[in-house]
Amino acid sequence: MARKAFKLxxxxxxxxxxxxxxxxxxxxxxPNDFGAVRVGRAVATTAVISYxxxxxxxSVPYGSEEYLKLRSKVHLRSARRLCELCCANxxxxxxxxxxxxxxxxxxxxxxxxxxKVLHSQAPQSSMQEVRQVIREDLGKEIHDLFTxxxxxxxxxxxxxxxxxxxxxxxxxxxxxxxxxxxQAQSSKDMLLMEVPRIxxxxxxKRVLLMEFVDGGxxxxxxxxxxxxxxxxxxxxxxxxxxxxxxxxNGFVHCDPxxxxxxVRKHPGTGKxxxxxxxxxxxxxxxxxxxxxxxxxxxxxxxTDMKQVQEYxxxxxxxxxxxxxxxxxxxxxxxxxxxxISQAPVTETEDTxxxxxxxxxxxxISQLLNHVPRQxxxxxxTNDLLRGIEAALGTRASASSFLNMSRCCIRALAExxxxxxxxxxxxxxxxxxxxFSLWQISLHELMLRVKGLRLPSWAVALLxxxxxxxx
Numbered sequence: 154m155a156r157k158a159f160k161l162x163x164x165x166x167x168x169x170x171x172x173x174x175x176x177x178x179x180x181x182x183x184p185n186d187f188g189a190v191r192v193g194r195a196v197a198t199t200a201v202i203s204y205x206x207x208x209x210x211x212s213v214p215y216g217s218e219e220y221l222k223l224r225s226k227v228h229l230r231s232a233r234r235l236c237e238l239c240c241a242n243x244x245x246x247x248x249x250x251x252x253x254x255x256x257x258x259x260x261x262x263x264x265x266x267x268x269k270v271l272h273s274q275a276p277q278s279s280m281q282e283v284r285q286v287i288r289e290d291l292g293k294e295i296h297d298l299f300t301x302x303x304x305x306x307x308x309x310x311x312x313x314x315x316x317x318x319x320x321x322x323x324x325x326x327x328x329x330x331x332x333x334x335x336q337a338q339s340s341k342d343m344l345l346m347e348v349p350r351i352x353x354x355x356x357x358k359r360v361l362l363m364e365f366v367d368g369g370x371x372x373x374x375x376x377x378x379x380x381x382x383x384x385x386x387x388x389x390x391x392x393x394x395x396x397x398x399x400x401x402n403g404f405v406h407c408d409p410x411x412x413x414x415x416v417r418k419h420p421g422t423g424k425x426x427x428x429x430x431x432x433x434x435x436x437x438x439x440x441x442x443x444x445x446x447x448x449x450x451x452x453x454x455x456t457d458m459k460q461v462q463e464y465x466x467x468x469x470x471x472x473x474x475x476x477x478x479x480x481x482x483x484x485x486x487x488x489x490x491x492x493i494s495q496a497p498v499t500e501t502e503d504t505x506x507x508x509x510x511x512x513x514x515x516x517i518s519q520l521l522n523h524v525p526r527q528x529x530x531x532x533x534t535n536d537l538l539r540g541i542e543a544a545l546g547t548r549a550s551a552s553s554f555l556n557m558s559r560c561c562i563r564a565l566a567e568x569x570x571x572x573x574x575x576x577x578x579x580x581x582x583x584x585x586x587x588f589s590l591w592q593i594s595l596h597e598l599m600l601r602v603k604g605l606r607l608p609s610w611a612v613a614l615l616x617x618x619x620x621x622x623x
Contacts, residue, residue, distance in 0.1 A: 277314055559593055
């Protein structure tokens with residue numbers, strides 16, 4: 154099985170290169186960002202990792218205790234090499250490394266734990282470089298603008314790093330300073346920035362002053378327990394928020410890795426809230442794509458396999474629609490056929506997905522070459538959100554699918570109402586929408602009732618009263 158492990162490592166390394174090439178061709182990036190040295194590093198790293206897997210595991214019996222220990226060591230060495238590659242090449246390579254570090258449900262733990270550091274501990278610019286950027290862009294020295302400025306950044310990401318500071322008037326702010334070496338790349342990203350309470354008079358293309366907001370990373374379960382924040386509530390709210398973005402608004406924050414999503418209790422109300430940071434990567438979904446995607450998820454949630462095939466193919470999946478459905482839901486094809494909203498992911502199913510992922514990488518690559526570009530960013534967003542759910546232990550509950558279905562129903566009804574001039578037809582659509590939402594609420598109630606372990610006769614009575622919802 155050394156060959157299987159080798160395939161996983163090779164494809165993981167190639168994913169870095171392929172994703173880098175995709176981002177390289179994206180309109181927000183300057184082609185001059187990539188050079189022979191960076192590509193050479195990626196190729197060399199892939200070769201070293203591949204050789205390590207081939208030679209280290211070749212002579213060890215598969216499945217033995219020695220094999221498992223040795224494989225874990227090779228995984229760890231390979232993950233460290235990938236992390237070093239990302240740190241050396243910076244920019245888009247760090248973004249891809251952040252993505253891979255969030256795939257807890259798919260990649261070995263050695264990879265995800267090693268690459269997770271890229272979420273908030275990417276390579277840093279020196280204070281000399283920070284002072285230079287502020288001096289060039291704001292025309293003043295740091296001590297002229299701030300009464301205090303923390304030399305150690307709160308976090309460093311692929312394109313910039315954030316420092317805590319206090320202005321002369323006493324306001325505490327977060328100062329986001331772009332890494333000097335990625336100006337050509339990130340200046341285009343900054344055009345999409347839209348953050349609450351930006352201090353525009355002290356912001357430029359390379360320096361962004363924002364309100365300072367404290368909180369814990371969204372995957373930090375210990376932080377939530379210490380601060381009495383309901384983990385399940387946070388997971389539900391995050392799912393609702395992204396369902397609204399994707400299905401209803403068609404304007405999606407596509408970089409929700411844990412370093413970009415904070416949770417806290419609001420200082421005034423005491424209620425838990427989610428804070429989205431780094432608004433540099435959004436995707437505007439076309440109406441056709443958004444509606445097809447709504448139909449597809451409705452079909453997946455309610456197990457309409459004929460429409461799963463139809464709308465998967467409309468989105469470019471072709472004959473690989475079963476794989477497409479599995480990638481979207483992170484469930485096995487058997488679970489998709491039985492109904493993804495009927496039962497949560499089991500440990501056995503998770504293991505099956507992890508073990509089989511490498512075998513399907515050629516087909517996955519083929520599929521990714523055929524789907525629309527906006528689908529690629531949706532895949533990335535889904536993977537990051539699932540990684541958060543896996544870390545919190547709240548992944549793929551029936552309730553989360555029902556919340557998605559509510560958003561799909563609202564989005565499709567709104568589209569139909571917008572395209573009719575008849576008051577009677579609009580009323581009919583609104584009534585159908587209300588009835589469908591009511592059905593979902595009843596279905597959710599049924600699931601909760603079953604979870605209460607009521608006497609079998611009571612459950613049977615409810616199922617008889619509402620057979621369509623059973």
